[in-house]
Amino acid sequence: MELLLPHDVIEYILERLDVKSLLRFTTVSKQWKSTIIRCRYFQTRQMLRRKQSGKTDVVLVSSYDDSASNPDIEALRTLVVGSSVSVKIPTKWENKIRPLVSPSPGFGKEKINETYKVVWLYNHAEIGLKRKGITTCEVFDFTTKAWRYIVPASPYLIHQRQSPVYCDGSLHWLTEGDETNVLSLDLHTETFQVIPKPPFLPCLPLLGSSMCSLHDRLCVSERVWPEQVIWSFYSEDKTWKKIYSITLKTTPYWLSNCIMAFAPLSVLQNDKLLFHNRQSSDGSFVTYDIKTKSCDIANESKVKSYGALCYFPSLISIL
Known part of the structure; x- marks a missing residue:
């Protein structure tokens, strides 16, 4: 393959692949391994393409239980949005700490x-x-x-x-x-x-609003029945603008009737918002389609969790 294509073309193809596939391809040649493992420019481009694709994974932070009847509580688990696949992440602090x-x-x-x-x-x-x-x-x-x-x-x-x-x-x-x-x-x-203070933010934010990050911008999700509006902060001109409006009458019971504003975890493909119901017995995830104003189950995993965070698998190391 390397004899037929210039290496910059190969990099262009490789950066569209997921992390697991790329790690397998480090055995193809020393040049491929050097590009995938050591080239920060390539790693950054691969991560940006992953973000642009709208395909995200989720880290689940499990709830803790002090009862003797349920001593084995997991600390972390990952799942793939759109499937029932979930994988436990071993941690040293499992079953040893309580929520802060x-x-x-x-x-x-x-x-x-x-x-x-x-x-x-x-x-x-x-x-x-x-x-x-x-x-x-x-x-x-x-x-x-x-x-x-x-x-x-x-x-x-x-x-x-x-x-x-x-x-x-x-x-x-x-x-x-x-x-x-x-x-x-x-x-x-x-x-x-x-x-600059958002004009919509109430004095008690957790009763009617919640913060999140969408499109790498600070957002506030404000609940005013029968809608939940998501505002985004534009640092260029220091203003807040509405970017999404959710019709609560067409959402699941836990999303429409809870006094809290559920902040979306991420924006998926086709302009769908991903929500997590951490109060449910099955830790359900749903997507809300902005265009059709309808909801669908995002995954079939039955893992209950205290919280969730979206992430994009990356080759970049923090050390």
Whole structure:
């Protein structure tokens, strides 16, 4: 094959394949192996094509159970959207921890040096601290492999039940207080700023709205019966715009009647939104077709989970 086609043409073909196939093809030749394993430019192009395809996998974070009758609770599992395939991910902390009272750590990549960081921003009162100030921010840098503090930390309390949302090189939180703000942390400069307040955001965000990331933009899903509207933040002109409108009357019971706004996990092919019902006994996933305003079962897996996160399998290593 290499004798018939220039290697740049072969790369053009290879970048359209999935990660599993590419790893198998590393045995074809030393040049193929070098391209697939060591070429960051090729790896980035392959990941971008995967994102553009709308094909995503899901990581399930299982719920924890303190009861003696159910001691074997899985921590992580993956599934393929559109099938019943799911695979357990072994972890060292399985069956040994409980869900955090404060928000889970956020994870993302800063845009300049393209290094990965874990950020844990938490309110002091929620974990029993009596230090001065109201929040603490810790960062784990995979380059130095060490934790350190960001000073000053956030000037706002953050909502303990809203997980941080990553997009476009920053992590975002909803704040507590008399009015709700959107707090942003730039992972490169490690500085906080407040995004222009969405005019639609209520004082109690978890009762009627929820944050997510779609098309690598910060989005807020707002529930106002009989619709659920999804707003997207455009950093270019600092404005919020409506990008989707969901007719709740045509959605499943748990989506239409719950007081909470369910944020979509991802936008799939053909402009379909993927939702996860973490409150159900079977951990169901459904897709909502924006054009036909109809819902379908996204997978047949019966794995119940506390939360879910979409991801694109990639060749890029964080280390």
